Amino acid sequence: MEQLNQGNAFFVDELYDEALKCYDKACSELSNNAEAFFKRSQCHSKLSNLKEALSDINTSIKLDSNNSKYYLKKGQLCFELEEFDTALKTFEKGQSIDSENSSFKTWIRKSKAEIQSNPTTTPAPTTSTPAPTTSAPTPQPTTKPVTNPTPTVSNTTNTSNNTTTTTTTTTDPTTPKLPIPSSGNKVKHEWYQTESHVVLTIFAKFVTASNSKIILSPKSVNISFPLANGSEFLFEMDLFDPIVDKDSTIHYYSTKVEIKMKKSRAIKWDTLEFTEKSGPVGLMDQTTTSSAVPSPYASKKDWDKLPNEPEEKLEGDQALNKIFRDIFAKGSEEQQRAMMKSFTESNGTVLSTNWEEVGSKKVVGEPPKGLEFKSYEH
Secondary structure, eight states, X not given: OHHHHHHHHHHHTTOHHHHHHHHHHHHHHOTTOHHHHHHHHHHHHHTTOHHHHXXXXXXXXXXXXXXXXXXXXXXXXXXXXXXXXXXXXXXXXHHHHOTTOHHHHHHHHHHHHHHHHOGGGSOOSSSSTHHHHHHTTXXXXXXXXXXXXXXXXXXXXXXXXXXXXXXXXXXXXXXXXXXXXXXXXSOEEEEEXXXXXXXXXXXXXXOOSXXXXXXXXXXXXXXXXXXXXXXXXXXXXXXXXXXXXXXXXXXXXXXXXXXXXXXXXXXOOSOSBOXXXXXXXXXXXXXXXTTTSOOTTTTSOOGGGSOOOOOOOOOHHHHHHXXXXXXXXXXXXXXXXXHXXXXXXXXXXXXXXXXXXXXXXXXXXXXXXXXXXOOOXX
């Protein structure tokens, strides 16, 4: 499990080559662990090794044929390899296992559309059958890319009241506006939490309700929208703990999408994604969770009705440490990694929240002015 956890850490940091080395060792050590092969499949997919990714996900299905997320991943790989018939059968199999996951319905629709619009995927021994199949679906591939961007521009101008520059792009109907990453070539995301909510932010410009699909369920979040470069952004994740999807909200901005998810219980999430360490998703039995996450009313007292005690005023180092703890608790995953890395490598003399600045190099200690930094041996 150590190699698997180390691979997960590299994967989160987008160090896919290093992650793959760890996953290779994990699959050798845990040859009957379906999750190990699933993680390696995801890593291969990030490295564009689609055939290897498909082989690993097939192994996961052999080891655990009742896990719907394995069928979802296999279907997506087959779809990317343009094996639309296999993808459709795989999605339908996954849907039969987890009918509540709306992602299967979306991918089934996409697969059927591709099969209908590609006559090469249909049997062609006869000459009479291609005629009716090509005449009917021809509007589908042409209308889908065109109809999506049209409301995108209008919705963008509605959601951002002062974006007068966006209206000028509507003068060119041949280049409809589609979402683009807010910075760089990748769509980045980050999250933070409060006592009652988890907020997930997707950094992409020009995303609207009409050109995107965001589905929240109690156990997962699924996001997809087309990008201006012709690809599609997909974000699918099983959540650390169930949410109240009916009380959750989605806000669209000119440079990002903010998804505010209502927690089903007031606990601290260790990560955004569900892992084996966090226990089964949806488990609400207090007898199994009380040791890890104490109930706020375990003593059968309604603490909300008790008067609030005045907060103790801290001074000096205690006050400064409290500020640092608050920054760490409210920071994103990248900010927390940056703080831990800079503080550790500098021997406590540097504390940075900028991962882009400290993530690619070793942080050198910076002693206070007038003092000299010296290393020592134990």
